[in-house]
Amino acid sequence: MIERRHLAPPIGRVVATEQKPATPHQFHFWTANETSIGIGAIVRVEEAGNGKGETGKVVYGVVTDGFAYSDLATPLHDVVGAEGDPAKAAASPTVRQEIRLWTAAVLRQTPEEPLQPVPLGEVHVASDVDVAQALRMDAYLGGAQPTAIPVGLYTSGGLEAPVYVDADFLLGPEAAHLNISGVSGLATKTSAVEFLLASIFQHFPPHKGRVAAVCFNVKGPDLCFLDRPGPLQEEDRRRYERLGVEPAPFRRVRYYAPFKADGVNLNTLRTHPDLVGDVEPLVWGLREVLDYAEVLLNRDDIDAKADAFIDFLADRVVDKEFEDGFGGVHRVVTFADLERLFRSIFDGLELASRGGDSWRTHHIATMRKVRNRLANISTRCKGLVTDDGPSNDLPWGRFDDRTVYVVDVANVDPLGQDLVFARVVSQLRERLERRDLGVDAVVVFVDELNKYAPADGPETYVKKMLLDISERGRYLGLVLFGAEQFRSQVHRRVVGNAGTVVFGRMDADELATPGYQVLSPATKIKLATLPIGELMVRHPHFTQPIFVRFPRPAVLRGRDGVERYPPAADLPFDEAVARQLVKLDRRVRPNQVKDLIADRREDDVRRALAHTRQTRPHDALAHFKKQLGGRVAAVPAAARESVAPLNPISDEPY
Numbered sequence: 001m002i003e004r005r006h007l008a009p010p011i012g013r014v015v016a017t018e019q020k021p022a023t024p025h026q027f028h029f030w031t032a033n034e035t036s037i038g039i040g041a042i043v044r045v046e047e048a049g050n051g052k053g054e055t056g057k058v059v060y061g062v063v064t065d066g067f068a069y070s071d072l073a074t075p076l077h078d079v080v081g082a083e084g085d086p087a088k089a090a091a092s093p094t095v096r097q098e099i100r101l102w103t104a105a106v107l108r109q110t111p112e113e114p115l116q117p118v119p120l121g122e123v124h125v126a127s128d129v130d131v132a133q134a135l136r137m138d139a140y141l142g143g144a145q146p147t148a149i150p151v152g153l154y155t156s157g158g159l160e161a162p163v164y165v166d167a168d169f170l171l172g173p174e175a176a177h178l179n180i181s182g183v184s185g186l187a188t189k190t191s192a193v194e195f196l197l198a199s200i201f202q203h204f205p206p207h208k209g210r211v212a213a214v215c216f217n218v219k220g221p222d223l224c225f226l227d228r229p230g231p232l233q234e235e236d237r238r239r240y241e242r243l244g245v246e247p248a249p250f251r252r253v254r255y256y257a258p259f260k261a262d263g264v265n266l267n268t269l270r271t272h273p274d275l276v277g278d279v280e281p282l283v284w285g286l287r288e289v290l291d292y293a294e295v296l297l298n299r300d301d302i303d304a305k306a307d308a309f310i311d312f313l314a315d316r317v318v319d320k321e322f323e324d325g326f327g328g329v330h331r332v333v334t335f336a337d338l339e340r341l342f343r344s345i346f347d348g349l350e351l352a353s354r355g356g357d358s359w360r361t362h363h364i365a366t367m368r369k370v371r372n373r374l375a376n377i378s379t380r381c382k383g384l385v386t387d388d389g390p391s392n393d394l395p396w397g398r399f400d401d402r403t404v405y406v407v408d409v410a411n412v413d414p415l416g417q418d419l420v421f422a423r424v425v426s427q428l429r430e431r432l433e434r435r436d437l438g439v440d441a442v443v444v445f446v447d448e449l450n451k452y453a454p455a456d457g458p459e460t461y462v463k464k465m466l467l468d469i470s471e472r473g474r475y476l477g478l479v480l481f482g483a484e485q486f487r488s489q490v491h492r493r494v495v496g497n498a499g500t501v502v503f504g505r506m507d508a509d510e511l512a513t514p515g516y517q518v519l520s521p522a523t524k525i526k527l528a529t530l531p532i533g534e535l536m537v538r539h540p541h542f543t544q545p546i547f548v549r550f551p552r553p554a555v556l557r558g559r560d561g562v563e564r565y566p567p568a569a570d571l572p573f574d575e576a577v578a579r580q581l582v583k584l585d586r587r588v589r590p591n592q593v594k595d596l597i598a599d600r601r602e603d604d605v606r607r608a609l610a611h612t613r614q615t616r617p618h619d620a621l622a623h624f625k626k627q628l629g630g631r632v633a634a635v636p637a638a639a640r641e642s643v644a645p646l647n648p649i650s651d652e653p654y
């Protein structure tokens with residue numbers, strides 16, 4: 001400390017008066033009128049030694065407010081002195097004494113005990129080392145197992161110091177989750193999360209194991225090009241270097257998107273022929289849907305009877321030999337099989353002489369309701385949910401280290417989005433609990449969090465689940481990164497449980513809401529005018545929020561991506577099928593496929609394709625042909641017709 005004092009002259013001095021005393025958590029200091037200090041600057045206060053070789057206290061603080069005034073008692077004195085003419089005021093023969101006074105909040109005192117008011121010492125601008133000390137980063141930057149993750153550069157008066165967050169407090173187990181808010185376009189929320197994910201992948205401490213990210217793409221092409229490099233400026237590259245992060249796009253990204261209603265064209269904007277090859281279809285069948293059927297029910301009603309019936313179906317019927325009580329034996333695997341069972345139950349009840357209205361304790365009305373809801377999802381989310389045929393899912397149990405799994409639900413019906421969230425997050429949770437996901441920690445990025453966990457509105461399944469991650473995820477390594485424009489519109493317990501909170505440029509109205517009372521007026525103004533690329537970070541180790549700058553993410557922005565790789569127009573059915581088979585097996589000739597399916601029912605073709613995709617045979621065309629042929633032969637035309645699509649707008653009473 002002593003050395004430093006001789007190296008750099010102080011830039012200010014702590015003042016304390018009866019009106020404005022120094023306390024253990026706040027102090028005031030003055031500087032010259034010309035100074036590099038501004039709101040958010042970190043300073044170091046040094047108490048003078050006692051002359052016997054002992055150094056005094058060192059206090060670190062962050063500037064939260066600034067004042068300028070002169071020795072005038074009231075504005076009237078100035079007016080009178082200038083005889084009411086502003087031009088004369090400047091020509092006044094004596095220059096008035098002026099002061100720059102700053103208020104700073106204490107970040108850290110050394111020694112920490114006894115905790116005393118800030119001494120009236122010299123004020124210095126902070127160096128790299130000081131910033132690390134002030135933010136208590138020394139605890140996790142060094143040592144045998146450092147856990148520091150670069151988040152941005154603290155920048156003030158020509159000094160740039162890297163700021164790190166602690167992986168134990170960002171990704172668990174000590175604390176977890178991150179929330180970022182700020183106005184559209186200027187707050188750089190999505191970009192900040194992209195940068196931070198890159199930083200996490202490069203700096204996640206080896207002793208913490210393997211890490212992956214699951215990102216839900218909920219808006220246009222936002223996250224569709226994470227594996228493509230984007231343009232960076234010299235300034236960005238310099239920042240990357242200073243932060244020790246390599247400016248490169250993500251090496252391993254897997255894309256998942258449901259089909260469109262036609263069941264063969266993918267419902268995503270990543271359909272450019274050069275890129276669509278690595279988009280995997282997300283297709284779920286009856287089993288996958290039934291496990292999360294609660295999502296479908298409690299959107300507008302909570303019904304214990306319907307729940308019980310769904311449980312019955314899931315536990316006793318699906319994938320088992322099941323006798324319907326009217327002489328029929330069923331093996332229900334698909335929606336179509338289930339519909340057959342329903343029909344036979346309803347027909348059976350109708351024919352039964354007693355004319356009963358319940359079956360195995362379930363009321364016919366409950367059964368009709370469940371049937372309608374399930375039919376509803378298979379119609380509204382056609383393309384995600386198949387009536388028939390095998391499903392295609394994320395690689396549960398085989399998640400790869402440092403890999404991003406993008407699940408594109410941007411164009412999916414809200415009901416389908418809920419289903420995707422519910423199933424993906426629940427699977428992550430269960431697998432992490434059993435420790436058989438393939439990685440030890442997963443960051444789940446949910447953009448537009450206000451839509452999925454709103455502050456008000458009904459308690460949906462998805463909201464309950466997001467609350468559950470927020471409250472319990474950190475023990476499991478299930479970490480939620482959420483972004484929204486207005487923090488006040490997101491459920492309190494979801495944002496409240498985020499250990500790390502980031503703000504980009506904020507809306508002034510939002511800053512006037514009660515959640516921001518702890519911020520000083522000057523900090524609020526800074527937030528409301530924050531330039532692009534600058535963020536305010538709150539983290540458990542930092543006593544006060546800190547402003548940092550981060551470089552542009554090194555990936556292609558969504559809207560540049562769709563320009564460079566324009567999405568392909570939807571292909572006609574036969575071409576889309578051919579293309580998918582070619583993807584599975586390069587030897588397949590599109591014309592062979594087209595001839596093969598020319599007079600086949602689309603449903604049968606989709607089923608055969610799904611089966612081929614699931615089996616991944618050596619010879620895709622032969623397998624496909626076999627599936628197609630076998631299926632047609634096995635199901636006579638009359639029987640096929642009887643399996644009519646489920647009708648969601650049925651007016652059956654409940």
Ligand SMILES: Nc1ncnc2c1ncn2[C@@H]1O[C@H](COP(=O)(O)OP(=O)(O)OP(=O)(O)O)[C@@H](O)[C@H]1O
Nearest residue numbers: 183184185186187188189190191532533550551552
């Ligand atoms: N570090 C940075 N420095 C400079 N510009 C940046 C930086 N990060 C992002 N940008 C630019 O800021 C713009 C907005 O970024 P982004 O899309 O991340 O904002 P957003 O807060 O997610 O917006 P929205 O609420 O509309 O989703 C982008 O055009 C991006 O190129």
Ligand SMILES: [Mg+2]
Nearest residue numbers: 189190191447
């Ligand atoms: Mg965004």
